[in-house]
Amino acid sequence: MNPFWSMSTGSVRKRSDTEEKTLSGELRTSPLRASAKKQLPSIPKNAVPITKPASPATSSQSTNGTHASYGPFYLEYSLLAEFTLVVKQKLPGVYVQPSYRSALMWFGVIFIRHGLYQDGVFKFTVYIPDNYPDGDCPRLVFDLPVFHPLVDPLSGELDVKRAFAKWRRNHNHIWQVLMYARRVFYKIDTTSPLNPEAAVLYEKDVQLFKSKVIDSVKLCSSHLFDQPKIEDPYAIIFSPWNPAIHDEAREKMLTQKKKPEDQHCKSMHVSGLSWVKPGSVQPFSKEEKTMPT
Amino acid sequence: MERMSWLSKLTPRAGGQRAPRSASLQPPVTADPETCLMVFKNHWAQVLRILERRGSKPAPDDLSAVRNNTYQMLNLLAEDRPWGDGDKDRSQGDGDMACGPILEFVAAENLLERLLCWHLQGDFTEERKVEQLKLYEMLISQARQPLLRHKPVLTPLLRLLSVCAEPASAPLENSLVLLLNQLCVSVAREPAILELFFHSHTDQGPANLIIFSLLIPFIHHEGARGQQARDALLLIMAMSASNRAVAQSITDNSYFCPVLATGLSALYSSLPRKIEVRGDDWHFLRREDWIGVSSLVLFMNSLEFCNAVIQVAHPLVQKQLVDYVHNGFLVPVMGPALHKTSVEEMIASTAYLDLFLRSVSETALLKTFLRFVLLHRHDNMTILDTLVGRINSNSRLCMVSLSLFRTLLSLNCEDVMLQLVLRYLLPCSHVMLSQKRAVRDLDIYGKTAAKFLSLIPRCCRPESPPLPRERDEEPPSRARGHGSPGADAPPAPKPSTPSRLAFFMRQASAGPAEAAAPRSPGPPAGSPPRPGPRDEVAELDRNYLEYLRDARHSIDRCAWACRVWSAPYDGEEPRAPGPTPDPESPPGRPPGPPTPRTKKRGLPEEGAREAPGGPLGGDEPGAGGPGPEPRGGGTLVNGAHGAAEPGRPEGDVAVKKVRRSPQGEGEGGRGAPNGAPRAQPPGWEPLPSVDSLLEELLARVPAEAPGASVSIETFTEELREIEAEMQNGGVGGAPATPTEPPEPPLSHEEEEAFASFAALPEGDAGTGRAPPRPPDPLAQVVASPPRAVGPPPSQPFTGPFVSVLFGKLENMPHNSLYVNFLLTGLVAQLACYPQPLLRSFLLNTNMVFQPSVKSLLQVLGSVKNKIESFAASQEDFPALLFKAKKYLIARGRLDWAEGPGAVPALRRTDTLARSRKPSLGELLLRHANSPTRARQAAQLALQGLRDGGLHPLGPPARHGEALRVRNAVYCAVIFSEFLKELAAIAQAHAVTSPFLTE
Secondary structure (H helix, E strand, C coil), X not given: CCHHHHHHHHHHHHHHHHHHHHHHHHHHHCHHHHHHHCCCCCCCCCCCCCCCCCCHHHHHHCCCCCCHHHHHHHHHHHHHHHHHHHXXXXXXXXXXXXXXXXXXXXXXXXXXXXXXXXXXXEEEEEECCCCCCCCCCCEEEECCCCCCCCECCCCCXXXXXXXXXXXXCCCCCHHHHHHHHHHCCCCCCCCCCCCHHHHHHHHHCHHHHHHHHHHHHHHHHHCCCCCCCCCCCCCCCCCCCCHHHHHHHHHHXXXXXXXXXXXXXXXXXXXXXXXXXXXXXXXXXXXXXXXXC | XXXXXXXXXXXXXXXXHCCCXXXXXXXXXXXXXXXXXXXXXXXXXXXXXXXXXXXXXXXXXXXXXXXXXXXXXXXXXXXXXXXXXCCCCCHHHHHCCCXXXXXXXXXXXXXXXXXXXXXXXXXXXXXXXXXXXXXXXHHHHHCCCCCCCCHHHHHHHHHHHHHCCCCCXXXXXXXXXXXXXXXXXXXXXXXXXXXXXXXXXXXXXXCCCHHHHHHHHHCCCCHHHHHHHHHHHHHHHHHHCCCHHHHHHHHHHCCHHHXXXXXXXXXXXXXXXXXXXXXXXXXXXXXXXXXXXXXXXXXXXXXXXXXXXXXXXXXXXXXXXXXHHHHHHHHHHHHHHHCCCCHHHXXXXXXXXXHHHHHCCCHHHHHHHHHHHHXXXXXXXXXXXXXXXXXXXXXXXXXXXXXXXXXXXXXXXXXXXHHHHHHHHCCXXXXXXXXXXXXXXXXCCCHHHHHHHHCCCHHHCCCCCCCCCCCCCCCCHHHHHCCCCCCCCCCCCCCCCHHHHHHHHHHHHHXXXXXXXXXXXCCCCCCCCXXXXXXXXXXXXXXXXXXXXXXXXXXXXXXXXXXXXCCCCCCCCCCXXXXXXXXXXXXXXXXXXXXXXXXXXXXXXXXXXHCCHHHHHCCCCCCXXXXXXXXXXXXXXXXXXXXXXXXXXXXXXXHHHHHHCCCCHHHHHHHCHHHCCCCCCCCCCCCCCHHHHHHHHHHHHHHHCHHHHHHHHHHHHHHHHHHHHHHHHHHCCCCCCCCCCCCCCCCXXXXXXXXXXXXXXXXXXXXXXXXXXXXXXXXXXXXXXXXXXXXXXCCCCCCHHHHHHHHHHHCHHHCCHHHHHHHHHHHHHHHCCCCHHHHHHHHCCCCCECCCCCCHHHHHHHHHHHHHHHHHHXXXXXXXXXXXHHHHHHHHHHHHHHXXXXXXXXXXXXXXXCCCCCCHHHHHHCCCCCHHHHHXXXXXXXXXXXXXXXXXXXXXXXXXXXXXXXXXXXXXXXXXXXHHHHHHHHHHHHCCCHHHHC
């Protein structure tokens, strides 16, 4: 269970609600424009807008065209399933949130708790190719280019490809990308770096490397409260501690560990039944509770 | 649970009966205690004069004088209160025995006792008893101080009660119950008094709660009296929860539990044996169905009472009652009832069992019912297997059975699922060895969904619209929807975003208000006007999002409920039972089913399979199915015969055979339904012999119930009757009901006509053209339950339940519309279970099964082929299809119009009896697990009906051909929707929130 995760969506919600209103007003008048909006905002480099109509992935699944209209469902559900897998993984210190506008873009933040990058809080965005899962591997771009051998000093893009040379459906999952992104900060790899300076420093002058890393971590922290790079109702936003908002939220997180369940199942007062003894496959094998006196 | 809430009803009632005792109330004018005492003494002096006049019989004048004076005195006594207790707390006085002046006087004079003695000496007529009871009732209910703790009050009261123990006239019983009820209310307020009751020696003997034993005879009474008695008893039960001594006295020294449980038996025996048929779509008992049947109301009252007792009573009482319900009602009465020989009785008892299961809310009681269903053997077969077999029958029995299984599945009970399906899947013998690991795979790319959707028959696809589509229609959601298709992310609670909604708004607005409301905060400006009928029909092609939403909801619900299960059933845990613990499935490859079973069933089955091929093939195109299954018509469906073909002559023959000799040696193997496991796995509770239990029960009850001998005797009698019946019934055919058909050998044509007729959609009723249900008793004949038999030796077997369902599914084009609704709903319900074993078996299309194991996909494929070949052979199929959709939708809407609030709610309790007019809509709406399909069908206009009630598919002909066509066309509609539903379920499984299962 990841309390942070629930809070992050919760706290973002407030804001997005108001945004939504303006949004919805707009959309109401022209639903078609909505799909036009379904593209990635421009990002530094190599941005791939996902406005191409039918992607190979979806159209290939609807060979005879009869259920072509279901294609989008497959894509979105696949991404939803990927997200579910991420949640199941419970990667320590890694949080993601799909964007409001496109399931192909996920916002994330990673907290580094040990090692050279200790105290680092790095926001990033995951871009999933629109022909997922048959395309390339997802891209992961840090909001600020972290000083790291595998992070492009200009674009902030992490070299994901080296770990997923070929993206294989069924084998590769987005949580693996996230796990990889976390790992690079603990096990530093300098071969064929995107940031040769960092690589060289790490090899030759660890002290200098360390101080550069500290600077980089500080820089990232100093921009933590910046407006998100990509405007989106579900973008991850940091704000200074505001007791009026956060105290209560923290309290909730600490006291109700099971809260997400409860929320999710508010409407579900159902409970199943079982009298099967664990390990047994006989019905009614569970022993009767001893009679209270 | 809103199922049975006795206590909530009870509490206010109990309190309400009591006169207000708040101190703030103005005491009567004669408030001065001194004066009151004076007056009281004065009255007493007058009474005393009469009382002391010994010897002579009291004159009538004396009687009325005593009566009047007593009345005044008791009123004063009621108003009496301890000294200084004026308007302060009463609690202070509770500690000591402080009492008011009048009470003191009463005690000193032993006044009440003397009064009663006087009455008893004389001719204590019923009238006078009633008078006395009423006086005490008034006294107890209005007293301003605790009276019962004072012996001088309590002793005469108990004596009076014991005098009234004999059964008597209604007025006396009414007063008695009222007084007892009042006593219970007082005792409930002051449990300490209970001790006094124990220690007070009465004619009833010591530790025997006289209140209690006096109340018991009234348990099953109807009307207010019974209700008061049950309420009162329930108060005592509630007290027992915290007082083991009370609980023990109830279980050891009273016949409460046996009377209650055997009373169910007695009441059951007076239930209608036959449920009046109201239309072809009727398939389960709703409240409005039974509320008018007094015998059923009586039964349900008592069952509700059992439920309530178990809810509040001490575990000792709980356990005893549950045991008695099992051994005194379920086993001796329900068991035989379910095995009655006449179809009508089978239908009735199945529907009753379903009703009971839906009504019981207490886990302990439910457990006993389920244990009975799952484990009890009647005629060497578990009830469960018998019931499973009946799905295979024709007609209403099938529908009632399907409803029962819908109820069972909706319980999300591990034990049920284990017995029905999971234990057959546990050995994983149905999959190729290499595939075993794939059991847990989730299909995250929607491949399964794509497969299911690709099975929508060509003739039903939107691309080939029944009529040229209007051009102004927007293209299907593909173009607009790309990148936007949305279902709300589960963990990320995205609000339904306007952009997402916009794409589906048309659909929502076309739907019933309820469907649109929850997710559309506001329709887009200028929400489109209600579409014409053509559009409405076209809507059916675009309802996928709703299926997704429903699937999501159902799976979440199910996953959440199943978190209490003992194991994940993911192919590893729990392990399939090894050879030692379970001789039934020997290990090794292929493990297969138990050998004894296969030997017995497999062989006759082979023979049986060859036979029916011929007579059928000719005029039922596609019946044998050019399915993907190479073996053609008579293939095994996962080990069992895909029988269920209505109208197979052999089917009925088989039934008759079975009826004649359910236990017969020769036929046994053949007649045993569906490869039910015979050997009872070890460790199952061996049930004591019914007879001995019953005898014990009966022997015991009257002995302990002197006061209630009459009612108990009635029970005994009735029980004997039942016993006798059950003996007759068990041996076959003896008490054939008058409705039993003579069963001449049937010609093929007859069979065919019957098959189509029995499956005739009821739809016409609403249009006023309903063909009266013919008296043909054959319609009630079971087709062939015991036909589908176990697998040939050494073949993996996925269990009788799956076999029967698949067999029935394969036969979809020939099933009636209603059967198909229930059937597809049940399969969808099954598909929502999150256990990987089950999920992979039904929904993983990549899984490679053993050759002999048919997959759901294969079954559906064969249905698809049947429909397509039917469509090809039927020139006007597109038009028929269009009409069928329109009609289904119209029927649905009619019902929505009637009462949108009266939607499914399996456990709805408060709806008043509605029109009994059967309507398709009702059926649709009660299709519990697939609200969408119902909703879709309900979406389109009343058009059809307004148009003058056209029946879409021609006049309601009895002609076999017309009915065959009708069934097939309806099937095409249902089948396509079913595939969408399954596809949505498959997709939703991949995104189940991990929070639900953790």
